[in-house]
Amino acid sequence: MVERKEGPRRPIPSGGALYPLDLFIVANKVDSLDKGIYHFDPYRKGLTKMGDYSEKEFEKIMLQEESVQDFAFAVVISANFWRSRFKYGHRSYRFVFMEAGHVMQNMILLSTAQKINSRPFGGFIDDELMELIGGFNGVDDAPIYTLIAGT
Secondary structure, eight states: OEEETTEEEOSSOOGGGOOOEEEEEEESSOTTSOSEEEEEETTTTEEEEEEOOOHHHHHHHTSOHHHHTTOSEEEEEEEETHHHHHHHGGGHHHHHHHHHHHHHHHHHHHHHHTTOOEEEEOOOOHHHHHHHHOOOOSSSEEEEEEEEEOO
16 A cells, blocks of 8 residues: 555556455464454555464365465455446456456565565365355355465
């Protein structure tokens, strides 16, 4: 986020500046965070703990258990399709996925700059990941992309 007179700006483009994505952090081995699931609030620039999880459960949800083992943290990008659907209708679906790509690219670049191994994952068990991060129905909102870091 970049502060400006007119308010905070995000370092990614978003159709209509509607920002339909939310970020959830799965903290596993992060010095400054307790193990758990956190939601990132871009306006507060802070994390809110949403709950706990089992590392083994998360590894199974990600489908590639050996690639996820011993990770430091994960970032789950979730889409709230309604945030752009009201304005762009069916086209909003395209915008959401383009924006997720922009976010993922920025996270990979940041990880690389910090010398943190990272890997994007597009495959996971949808229903179980929705349940883990809470309250998603898979139609109006759903997890769509995940970064695993610090492996």
